[in-house]
Amino acid sequence: MSKAVTALGGAVNADGIAAIAEVPLQGMITLRGDLAASAVKAAAQSAAGVAVPGPGQANCTGDSGLCWMSPDELLVLCPYGDVSDHVQRMQDSLGDVHALAVDVSDARASFTVTGPHARDVMAKLAPVDFHPDAFQSGMFRRTRMAQVPVAFWMRDSDSFQIICFRSQARYVFDLLSVAAQNGSAVSIF
Amino acid sequence: MLILTCPCCGVTGEETEFHAGGEAHLTRFGPGSTDDDFESYLFMRENPKGVHFERWRHVYGCGKWFHAARCTTTLEVFGTYPAQTLAPPQELCDAISAKRPGWSWRALS
Ligand SMILES: [Zn+2]
Numbered sequence: 001m002s003k004a005v006t007a008l009g010g011a012v013n014a015d016g017i018a019a020i021a022e023v024p025l026q027g028m029i030t031l032r033g034d035l036a037a038s039a040v041k042a043a044a045q046s047a048a049g050v051a052v053p054g055p056g057q058a059n060c061t062g063d064s065g066l067c068w069m070s071p072d073e074l075l076v077l078c079p080y081g082d083v084s085d086h087v088q089r090m091q092d093s094l095g096d097v098h099a100l101a102v103d104v105s106d107a108r109a110s111f112t113v114t115g116p117h118a119r120d121v122m123a124k125l126a127p128v129d130f131h132p133d134a135f136q137s138g139m140f141r142r143t144r145m146a147q148v149p150v151a152f153w154m155r156d157s158d159s160f161q162i163i164c165f166r167s168q169a170r171y172v173f174d175l176l177s178v179a180a181q182n183g184s185a186v187s188i189f
Numbered sequence: 190m191l192i193l194t195c196p197c198c199g200v201t202g203e204e205t206e207f208h209a210g211g212e213a214h215l216t217r218f219g220p221g222s223t224d225d226d227f228e229s230y231l232f233m234r235e236n237p238k239g240v241h242f243e244r245w246r247h248v249y250g251c252g253k254w255f256h257a258a259r260c261t262t263t264l265e266v267f268g269t270y271p272a273q274t275l276a277p278p279q280e281l282c283d284a285i286s287a288k289r290p291g292w293s294w295r296a297l298s
Binding site for chain 2: 055056069070071073127128142143144149
């Protein structure tokens with residue numbers, strides 16, 4: 001059994017206007033299917049322990065939760081060590097229902113951006129309205145940061161969590177670090 | 190810059206979050222079709238100054254395809270609608286008529 005590691009070994013940059021930190025190993029399961037089907041909803045809820053969020057929403061507590069990815073896709077977050085059990089149980093409970101549950105934990109990297117200027121840092125990189133009236137806790141968005149696709153949600157009023165492809169982890173971490181350089185606060189929000 | 194609203198996930202974003210997929214509502218002609226039909230399917234496209242209908246994909250978002258009606262001169266987006274249809278909805282055509290009286294595109298007007 002190989003020892004699982006995150007893409008950047010827990011990289012941290014706390015020197016700037018917002019703290020950037022790689023999230024420790026995070027279990028992620030892609031669940032695709034008809035989100036209105038009770039079997040699909042039940043599979044998602046049983047693994048994450050929370051209700052299925054509506055479009056554009058994430059329902060996360062700690063390292064568990066559900067994120068609304070598209071009209072036929074949820075991202076299930078759970079502790080890294082529980083992934084294979086959850087996938088097996090989801091597949092068993094889904095049975096013949098037309099759906100897909102796959103472990104994608106090691107295909108992704110995740111970062112947090114925290115601090116009073118977190119919105120500034122995010123707004124420099126993604127073409128999204130980050131005004132506090134427009135983007136709030138619990139909202140989830142798939143978009144791009146500079147040149148790569150990402151998804152993120154607000155964990156609370158000054159903290160974002162970002163998910164990107166593992167192969168682009170260094171690019172995203174460096175982007176965030178540059179956008180968070182000292183003296184670069186825009187303070188527009 | 191175009192501001193598009195994805196009818197699949199509801200996100201309104203600027204065009205860099207999307208990818209253009211060419212002209213809308215093409216009829217596919219494949220093996221067994223006449224040379225003229227096949228040629229027009231492959232090569233012949235509208236090139237309007239004004240109202241145009243296109244396919245777009247929400248490539249940095251939900252990943253779904255959809256249709257958009259827009260103006261090629263002002264970049265105004267008249268509306269978006271699902272991919273699973275052969276023609277734009279009548280309400281959208283009416284809305285375009287209100288803004289661009291006398292518009293036409295292929296057989297539509
Ligand atoms: Zn979309």
